[in-house]
Amino acid sequence: MSTPAAAGLPEAVRALAEADFGAVAQRFRDAGFVVALPASGILTVRAATPDADRPSVLVSVGVHGDETGPIEMVAYLVDALSRSASALAVDLMLCVGHIDAIRAGKRFIDADLNRMFRAERGSLAGTFEAGRADALIEATRAFFEGSGPARWHLDLHTAIRPSHYPMFAIVPELIADAAREGLMGWLGEAGIEAIIMNPESAGTYSYFTAEHLGAASSTVELGRVGTLGQNDLSQFAAASSALDRLLRGQPAQQATSPPRVFATAQSIIKLSDAFTMRVGRETWNFTPMQKGEVIAQDGATTYTVQHDEELVVFPNPDVRVGLRAGIMVVRIG
Numbered sequence: 573m574s575t576p577a578a579a580g581l582p583e584a585v586r587a588l589a590e591a592d593f594g595a596v597a598q599r600f601r602d603a604g605f606v607v608a609l610p611a612s613g614i615l616t617v618r619a620a621t622p623d624a625d626r627p628s629v630l631v632s633v634g635v636h637g638d639e640t641g642p643i644e645m646v647a648y649l650v651d652a653l654s655r656s657a658s659a660l661a662v663d664l665m666l667c668v669g670h671i672d673a674i675r676a677g678k679r680f681i682d683a684d685l686n687r688m689f690r691a692e693r694g695s696l697a698g699t700f701e702a703g704r705a706d707a708l709i710e711a712t713r714a715f716f717e718g719s720g721p722a723r724w725h726l727d728l729h730t731a732i733r734p735s736h737y738p739m740f741a742i743v744p745e746l747i748a749d750a751a752r753e754g755l756m757g758w759l760g761e762a763g764i765e766a767i768i769m770n771p772e773s774a775g776t777y778s779y780f781t782a783e784h785l786g787a788a789s790s791t792v793e794l795g796r797v798g799t800l801g802q803n804d805l806s807q808f809a810a811a812s813s814a815l816d817r818l819l820r821g822q823p824a825q826q827a828t829s830p831p832r833v834f835a836t837a838q839s840i841i842k843l844s845d846a847f848t849m850r851v852g853r854e855t856w857n858f859t860p861m862q863k864g865e866v867i868a869q870d871g872a873t874t875y876t877v878q879h880d881e882e883l884v885v886f887p888n889p890d891v892r893v894g895l896r897a898g899i900m901v902v903r904i905g
């Protein structure tokens with residue numbers, strides 16, 4: 573049923589935002605694909621004849637309900653692809669992460685879904701989002717297990733605050749070299765300006781698929797949060813054509829300028845309710861800080877800049893205790 577928020581939206585956007593896959597699913601079915609809806613918000617489209625050489629690609633959007641730009645971008649892309657369905661050259665899983673939060677226009681209802689993709693959930697265990705995370709994990713395992721070795725997961729987000737690099741990505745370090753090279757090439761082609769190498773799980777969806785399901789995964793930040801139906805789609809031109817190219821199995825394009833690469837210097841974890849951050853909530857992502865500057869204080873723990881310069885990303889003192897309140901990065905490439 574259509575929600576008030578969906579009123580007046582173009583049909584393709586309304587359908588994806590409400591995870592109404594009916595028309596798209598039918599077009600792929602008509603073209604001979606095996607189509608399934610393993611859980612609410614999830615569509616899988618597989619070749620009728622299993623083929624270990626065929627890549628498997630998971631595209632997720634709306635894991636945070638107010639990050640609407642990628643929903644619009646993917647809505648148009650998948651709608652168009654389904655109209656020439658036989659061009660699909662991969663096994664595809666399309667996932668609308670948090671339908672309730674999208675409907676509410678909020679990042680989450682109770683707690684951050686993108687911290688629940690791990691066995692140990694602590695205080696997040698009893699939250700509204702925990703059951704949704706379980707459903708996503710089960711469907712994602714089923715999709716990748718038994719598929720060939722070429723596995724991709726692009727988890728499309730947008731950032732809360734402005735960024736010196738509006739298009740950036742977080743890539744788990746543990747992805748095997750060859751797959752990581754392909755992924756980073758794709759990110760460049762998609763117009764990503766900066767890549768952060770992440771050495772540890774914060775419970776995110778993309779780290780989960782990389783660590784447990786062998787996918788070349790990335791959280792991709794495409795601009796900033798916005799209202800569904802009002803995003804400037806021109807900013808997604810490169811990302812959209814790179815994704816379209818990937819799904820159609822067309823040759824990779826060279827990035828016009830390769831992304832800068834950053835290592836994670838330290839993760840800032842909120843240890844208690846005494847946590848305070850010295851950087852303001854509106855601090856832009858990738859704002860530089862100098863050696864010795866205090867980043868945050870938490871009781872007896874003081875987080876300070878360790879390298880000559882570290883850049884702050886995702887500073888957010890409002891997260892729950894136990895969760896990441898920011899990342900400090902250093903440029904390595």
Ligand SMILES: O=C(O)CCC(=O)N[C@@H](CCC(=O)O)C(=O)O
Pocket residue numbers: 636686729730731732733742774776778779791886887888
């Ligand atoms: O802008 C922000 O503070 C958050 C934007 C966002 O949702 N980012 C992801 C990054 C996930 C990762 O580290 O791979 C998140 O915080 O969940």
Ligand SMILES: [Zn+2]
Pocket residue numbers: 635636639729730
């Ligand atoms: Zn997000």
